[in-house]
Amino acid sequence: MKSQLITEIKAKLSIPNGTFIDAEIAEYIAPLQPSQYKDFFKALSGEEYAFKKGIDRVAIVAKRFTPESDHEAEARVIASLMHDINKIVLSESESKGEDYYRLMMALNVRKSFQLTDKQAYVMNEIGGREAIIKINTTEPNTLERKIIESLKRYERDNVGKTLALASSMSKNLIGNLTKEKGMR
DSSP states (O other): OHHHHHHHHHHHTTOOOOHHHHHHHHHHHTTOOGGGHHHHHHHTTOGGGTTSOHHHHHHHHHHHHSOOOHHHHHHHHHHHHHHHHHHHHHHHHHHHTOOHHHHHHHOOHHHHTTOOHHHHHHHHHTTHHHHHHTGGGSOHHHHHHHHHHHHHHHHHHHHHHHHHHHHHHHHHHHHHHHHHHHHO
16 A cells, blocks of 8 residues: 555656655655655645645655654744743733843742753753743754753653663672571
């Protein structure tokens, strides 16, 4: 069925035949479920893609049908949270007539906004309060990339800590079992 979809896509978008072209299209549509083929094929016709080459249309539409990674979704949540913090502090500053910067520096962000350990780690990693203060002047894709990199570092750090803790616990358990055996 997938090879039939590739053939139909090439015919619809006037994409020339070729082994590498077929492989490229196959790579783009790999994440699709067969139940999505019909909707995907229809989406290739969109007017917004009229100026794109056939293979480019396939890539763009495939991205729309591909679920975002956990990191991308989480990065968007954190970026949105940073925008919300900025907006709330700015609003508070205006309503009380107090200095925005002073309010931001006095705020316990983690406690006030009930951040998870991961969210607090990421925000600190990408610049902390200064990143929140500058959030509206930060290019969104750059911010998202920084957050994703920080999320990956967080996971690497925590995996290492978890493995070290598990190793330590198993050594203690083995040591305790050995002591108990010797006492009998």
